[in-house]
Amino acid sequence: MSTYHPLSEAEAIEIARTIEGVFEPGAKLVSREIGDGNLNLVFHISDPAAGRSIILKQALPYAKVVGESWPLTLDRARIESEALILEGQLAPGLVPNVYLYDKDLALTIMEDLSDHVIMRQGLMNSGRYPLFAEHISTFLAQTLFFTSDLGHNQQEKKLRTSGFINPELCKITEDLIFDHPYTDADTNSFDPAIRDEAEALWNDGALHLEVALLREKFLTHSQALLHGDLHTGSIFITPESTKVIDPEFAYYGPMGFDIGAVIANLLLNFASREGWDKTAAEREEYEAYLLQTVKDVLEKFEAKFLALWNEQGVDRLAGSAPGYKENYMQRLLQDTIGFAGCKMVRRIVGLAHVADIDKIQDAAVRERAQRLALRIGKTLIASNRSFTSVNQLIDAVQTANAAVKA
Amino acid sequence: MSTYHPLSEAEAIEIARTIEGVFEPGAKLVSREIGDGNLNLVFHISDPAAGRSIILKQALPYAKVVGESWPLTLDRARIESEALILEGQLAPGLVPNVYLYDKDLALTIMEDLSDHVIMRQGLMNSGRYPLFAEHISTFLAQTLFFTSDLGHNQQEKKLRTSGFINPELCKITEDLIFDHPYTDADTNSFDPAIRDEAEALWNDGALHLEVALLREKFLTHSQALLHGDLHTGSIFITPESTKVIDPEFAYYGPMGFDIGAVIANLLLNFASREGWDKTAAEREEYEAYLLQTVKDVLEKFEAKFLALWNEQGVDRLAGSAPGYKENYMQRLLQDTIGFAGCKMVRRIVGLAHVADIDKIQDAAVRERAQRLALRIGKTLIASNRSFTSVNQLIDAVQTANAAVKA
Numbered sequence: 109m110s111t112y113h114p115l116s117e118a119e120a121i122e123i124a125r126t127i128e129g130v131f132e133p134g135a136k137l138v139s140r141e142i143g144d145g146n147l148n149l150v151f152h153i154s155d156p157a158a159g160r161s162i163i164l165k166q167a168l169p170y171a172k173v174v175g176e177s178w179p180l181t182l183d184r185a186r187i188e189s190e191a192l193i194l195e196g197q198l199a200p201g202l203v204p205n206v207y208l209y210d211k212d213l214a215l216t217i218m219e220d221l222s223d224h225v226i227m228r229q230g231l232m233n234s235g236r237y238p239l240f241a242e243h244i245s246t247f248l249a250q251t252l253f254f255t256s257d258l259g260h261n262q263q264e265k266k267l268r269t270s271g272f273i274n275p276e277l278c279k280i281t282e283d284l285i286f287d288h289p290y291t292d293a294d295t296n297s298f299d300p301a302i303r304d305e306a307e308a309l310w311n312d313g314a315l316h317l318e319v320a321l322l323r324e325k326f327l328t329h330s331q332a333l334l335h336g337d338l339h340t341g342s343i344f345i346t347p348e349s350t351k352v353i354d355p356e357f358a359y360y361g362p363m364g365f366d367i368g369a370v371i372a373n374l375l376l377n378f379a380s381r382e383g384w385d386k387t388a389a390e391r392e393e394y395e396a397y398l399l400q401t402v403k404d405v406l407e408k409f410e411a412k413f414l415a416l417w418n419e420q421g422v423d424r425l426a427g428s429a430p431g432y433k434e435n436y437m438q439r440l441l442q443d444t445i446g447f448a449g450c451k452m453v454r455r456i457v458g459l460a461h462v463a464d465i466d467k468i469q470d471a472a473v474r475e476r477a478q479r480l481a482l483r484i485g486k487t488l489i490a491s492n493r494s495f496t497s498v499n500q501l502i503d504a505v506q507t508a509n510a511a512v513k514a
Numbered sequence: 515m516s517t518y519h520p521l522s523e524a525e526a527i528e529i530a531r532t533i534e535g536v537f538e539p540g541a542k543l544v545s546r547e548i549g550d551g552n553l554n555l556v557f558h559i560s561d562p563a564a565g566r567s568i569i570l571k572q573a574l575p576y577a578k579v580v581g582e583s584w585p586l587t588l589d590r591a592r593i594e595s596e597a598l599i600l601e602g603q604l605a606p607g608l609v610p611n612v613y614l615y616d617k618d619l620a621l622t623i624m625e626d627l628s629d630h631v632i633m634r635q636g637l638m639n640s641g642r643y644p645l646f647a648e649h650i651s652t653f654l655a656q657t658l659f660f661t662s663d664l665g666h667n668q669q670e671k672k673l674r675t676s677g678f679i680n681p682e683l684c685k686i687t688e689d690l691i692f693d694h695p696y697t698d699a700d701t702n703s704f705d706p707a708i709r710d711e712a713e714a715l716w717n718d719g720a721l722h723l724e725v726a727l728l729r730e731k732f733l734t735h736s737q738a739l740l741h742g743d744l745h746t747g748s749i750f751i752t753p754e755s756t757k758v759i760d761p762e763f764a765y766y767g768p769m770g771f772d773i774g775a776v777i778a779n780l781l782l783n784f785a786s787r788e789g790w791d792k793t794a795a796e797r798e799e800y801e802a803y804l805l806q807t808v809k810d811v812l813e814k815f816e817a818k819f820l821a822l823w824n825e826q827g828v829d830r831l832a833g834s835a836p837g838y839k840e841n842y843m844q845r846l847l848q849d850t851i852g853f854a855g856c857k858m859v860r861r862i863v864g865l866a867h868v869a870d871i872d873k874i875q876d877a878a879v880r881e882r883a884q885r886l887a888l889r890i891g892k893t894l895i896a897s898n899r900s901f902t903s904v905n906q907l908i909d910a911v912q913t914a915n916a917a918v919k920a
Contacts, residue, residue, distance in 0.1 A: 257733045262688065263681035270676035275669035282668065287831055316835035323831055324842075327663045330734050425693055425729055429722035436730075 112169075112182065112212060117141060120151040120164050127207045127217055130162050131155050146172040147180070147356075152220065161222060162207070167214040167356075171280070181276050184356040185214035190271065191333065191358035192218070199250040202243060203352050204344075221351050224344035231340060231377040232464055234384065234394055236347065241404030243350035244343070244370055248405075249412035252363045255333035258421055272333060274359040278326075281336070281357065285450050286323035289458045290316055298457040301475045305482050306457045318489045322446045330360040338369040339451070339462075340377070364443025367409060371444060372451035372485075374402050375505060376462050379452075379481035382513075383468030395509075399502055406444070406498045410437055438496060445495050449488030456481050480512040518575075518588065518618060523547060526557040526570050533613045533623055536568050537561050552578040553586070553762075558626065567628060568613070573620040573762075577686075582701070582865075587682050590762040591620035596677065597739065597764035598624070605656040608649060609758050610750075627757050630750035637746060637783040638870055640790065640800055642753065647810035649756035650749070650776055654811075655818035658769045661739035664827055678739060680765040684732075687742070687763065691856050692729035695864045696722055704863040707881045711888050712863045724895045728852045736766040744775040745857070745868075746783070770849025773815060777850060778857035778891075780808050781911060782868050785858075785887035788919075789874030801915075805908055812850070812904045816843055844902060851901050855894030862887050882918060889914040 115123070117139040124139075125131060135155040143150035148168055154161035167185035170177050189209035196203045204219035230237065253259040255268075288295050291310055298306050309315065335342070336357025344351040378398045381391050414433065421427040426436075455462045456478045465481060468474035487504050495501055521529070523545035530545075531537060541561040549556035554574055560567035573591040576583050595615035602609045610625035636643065659665040661674075694701050697716055704712050715721065741748070742763025750757040784804045787797050820839065827833040832842075861868045862884050871887060874880035893910050901907055 257730070262733060263685055266679050266681040266684065270679045273672050273676045275672040278672065279669055290831060313836035316831060317837045317841065320831045320835035320838040321841070323829075324663070327668060328736050330736050423729075425696060425722060425726045429726035430719035431723045432726040435723065435727070 112214060114149055114168065115151070115164070115166055115213065115215070117151065121153055123210075123215070124151075124153040124162050124164060124217070127162060130207070131160055132158060135160075152222065154220070161220040163204070163218050163220050165216045165218065182214035184274070184277055185209070185216060186211060187272060187274055187277075187358050188354065188356040189216045191335070191355035192216070192353075194255075194333070195247070195251050195335070195352065195355065198254050199247045199352075202247045202350060221344040221353070224346050224349060224351060226341055227343040227345040227350075228340040228373070228377075228463060230345050231374075231398075232380075232467065234386075235345075236397065237345050237350070237401075238347060240345065240350055241401050241408055244352075245405055245408035245412055247350070247352055248363075248367055248370070248409050249416060251335070252332040252366065253413055253416040253420075255360075256331055256363070258417055258423055258426055261422060268333070269330060269360045272359050274336070274357065277336065277357045278359055278361075282323065282326065284459050285454045286319060286326060289454045290319055295459040296457055297459055297461070299471075299475065299478060301471065302456070302478050302482070305479060309453065309457060309482075309486075312486075315486060315490055318446060318492060319450060322443070322450055322489070322492070325362045325443060326365060326447075329362040331363050332360065333358060334361045334363070334366045335369075336361070336366070338366045340370075340373040341462075362443055362447070364440055364445075365447045367406070367440075367444040368447030368449075369451055370405055371402055372448040372455075373462070374398050374405075375448065375484055376452055376455055376481055377464045378505070378509075379477050379484060380464040380468060382477055382480075383465075383470065383473050399505060402505075403498055403502055406441070406501070410441075410498075413437075441498070442492050442495055445488045445501055446492030449485045449490075449492065452481050452485030453489065456485070476512060480509060483508040483512050518620060520555055520574065521557070521570070521572055521619070521621070523557065527559055529616075529621070530557075530559040530568050530570060530623070533568060536613070537566055538564060541566075558628065560626070567626040569610070569624050569626050571622045571624065588620035590680070590683055591615070591622060592617060593678060593680055593683075593764050594760065594762040595622045597741070597761035598622070598759075600661075600739070601653070601657050601741070601758065601761065604660050605653045605758075608653045608756060627750040627759070630752050630755060630757060632747055633749040633751040634746040634779070634783075634869060636751050637780075637804075638786075638873065640792075641751075642803065643751050643756070643807075644753060646751060646756055647807050647814055650758075651811055651814035651818055653756070653758055654769075654773055654776070654815050655822060657741070658738040658772065659819055659822040659826075661766075662737055662769070664823055664829055664832055667828060674739070675736060675766045678765050680742070680763065683742065683763045684765055684767075687732065688729065690865050691860045692725060692732060695860045696725055701865040702863055703865055703867070705877075705881065705884060707877065708862070708884050708888070711885060715859065715863060715888075715892075718892075721892060721895055724852060724898060725856060728849070728856055728895070728898070731768040731849060732771060732853075735768040737769050738766065739764060740767045740769070740772045741775075742767070742772070744772045746776075746779040747868075768849055768853070770846055770851075771853045773812070773846075773850040774853030774855075775857055776811055777808055778854040778861075779868070780804050780811075781854065781890055782858055782861055782887055783870045784911070784915075785883050785890065786870040786874060788883055788886075789871075789876065789879050805911060808911075809904055809908055812847070812907070816847075816904075819843070847904070848898050848901055851894045851907055852898030855891045855896075855898065858887050858891030859895065862891070886915060886918040889918050 121137045121139050138154050140152045142152050149166040151164040167182050171180040192203050192206050204221055206218050208217040335355045342354045378395055381395050384391055465477050484505055487508050527543045527545050544560050546558045548558050555572040557570040573588050577586040598609050598612050612624045614623040741761045748760045784801055787801050790797055871883050890911055893914050
């Protein structure tokens with residue numbers, strides 16, 4: 109069984125039985141393959157009689173996105189498993205427990221979170237998650253601070269970095285987020301109705317400069333161990349619980365990329381609200397909830413990160429140099445906003461879209477949502493180096509919203 | 515012989531004989547250990563009759579600096595050897611040839627450069643090196659460009675980075691350059707006469723902010739493979755030839771750190787000129803030669819780096835985004851100036867000094883040289899983010915010089 113091959117459901121059940129403390133000996137187990145088959149097999153193995161279950165996630169040796177397929181290293185399963193374990197240590201309760209990682213099979217066995225929903229789906233269903241900002245800000249502050257030079261022994265950090273060199277997955281980001289949307293690339297995909305927007309992106313030199321600066325940070329700034337793909341499809345949620353999954357893009361990069369991913373996906377849902385079949389008042393109220401969540405995530409993150417720095421900082425000079433913390437936090441906010449903008453733009457004109465907007469049935473409404481998402485995204489990119497507060501960000505989103513809906 | 519142990523001269527000779535194409539069989543070889551014994555054994559093995567020679571450099575498992583001793587990884591011999599080989603490919607003729615690297619013995623066998631002098635000594639003897647700026651700018655442009663994301667496949671670069679994770683040697687820099695000079699650290703060492711200057715450094719909050727920002731870049735910006743210790747003691751020179759040696763501090767860091775090291779050491783010699791027993795006119799003429807060399811190094815580097823970028827750049831967006839190259843080169847100049855300042859300051863008040871200034875016999879003259887070096891260094895650090903041209907740098911040095919000598 110140990111040579112790599114895609115597992116059958118029967119094999120998955122046999123492996124699941126070997127995990128101690130989950131299933132009773134002789135339990136009647138049921139398997140359901142619930143992956144989308146694009147990157148991984150995902151087996152949900154359960155003992156319905158006892159109400160117990162477990163997830164087996166096996167990496168496939170290729171990636172498929174919107175019909176394209178290319179080979180992909182199985183080593184990403186190791187990176188994902190090691191990142192999950194580390195995140196679980198740094199942010200207990202905010203990622204699934206890992207029971208086992210099998211290198212040969214590129215297989216991670218972990219806690220079943222079927223009682224949660226994927227947050228993107230939850231937001232599309234207009235769910236409210238009053239603890240989300242609290243949870244995700246803790247996840248971000250803990251994982252980013254304690255893997256950075258501010259909170260981790262600086263020599264150990266260097267050694268750990270080499271275990272998270274992740275060229276293939278980083279290349280997906282470098283191409284699909286930081287390059288293709290800004291040129292007439294074959295991978296781009298957009299509604300013909302917004303071709304004018306796409307062409308404007310290809311010819312906006314001032315925007316290209318900002319994207320090039322953000323791309324440079326993604327390529328060269330080894331600030332902290334990132335999740336690397338922290339959109340709302342990588343978050344399992346209930347009103348009481350938040351679990352971050354799928355860190356296969358993990359690598360040492362700029363912190364703002366993770367924070368920006370969360371913000372971008374909240375704002376993509378914000379841009380989709382016109383597609384919601386409710387009264388204007390109800391829509392506005394949910395939009396306000398989303399913007400308040402953006403604000404809460406950023407403000408809670410900053411407060412928690414600074415508290416960790418003040419209490420557990422390991423860098424003498426970074427802790428004592430007057431004005432350095434303020435300078436650092438402002439640059440981090442600016443990075444966050446710039447990366448958020450890049451993540452929004454690529455979801456409208458690039459290869460991989462989001463269901464929040466693509467599922468809007470009415471073509472005209474969908475088009476307005478796309479234009480709004482692009483307007484917000486471009487504003488965040490274009491002005492990222494000028495933002496000095498969270499409130500300015502909220503104002504910028506509201507201004508873009510008013511302009512598109514006028 | 516293959517288990518690690520410090521070699522005897524007899525063993526060194528036997529190993530040297532095994533290198534093909536250097537010595538005749540049966541040649542009568544002579545060994546001279548020419549290392550300073552602080553970090554490495556360095557055997558000069560020669561056949562005086564044939565006029566042939568070779569260098570064996572063996573890492574010792576400890577470092578000694580000014581009486582202090584601490585354990586140090588032998589892996590630095592691998593890093594040094596691999597960096598030398600790579601630098602030789604990227605900048606042919608500007609580093610010694612490597613004949614052999616023996617991992618078990620932490621031993622590198624390389625070209626003998628005894629016909630060259632150490633550049634620091636050459637400058638202390640007021641030598642002129644009319645090709646130095648041409649050579650070192652080529653070395654810097656070639657090694658930095660082709661190991662950066664601008665000139666190297668970005669996925670291969672990531673893989674190569676893990677071979678140059680260098681925590682122990684980086685820690686020496688992080689402590690001795692980017693921390694200790696700015697606090698009352700035990701490792702600091704300075705003439706009692708300039709205690710006022712040292713204490714001012716410990717209490718200069720504005721300077722600490724700039725040093726903290728530069729320290730952050732050293733810790734997190736994986737721009738290119740650096741030499742990592744490119745002072746004039748790491749350069750062998752003649753009027754016709756320049757050879758960069760000793761890249762055991764090599765790691766992926768900010769480019770400006772290497773360029774700044776060259777500039778700092780030229781300026782440290784500049785600060786030492788008052789100790790030269792010549793007429794004021796001769797001193798001024800040599801000072802002008804040093805400043806012209808600083809200017810030439812920076813201007814030639816910029817021209818060569820940009821030419822490589824224009825002709826051999828591998829990053830689409832970095833090549834096409836309007837204003838990005840100008841933005842990049844300006845930040846690189848600012849980093850260079852900031853790092854140069856840090857390298858000057860630490861050579862006056864930190865653990866390791868430079869002979870250019872320490873060897874000045876007259877205490878009053880030496881003190882003025884130290885104050886001048888600190889004045890220049892602090893100016894470069896304090897204003898590093900404001901510099902926009904090489905001429906501004908030269909002006910700042912001349913202004914500091916005039917102020918101290920007034």
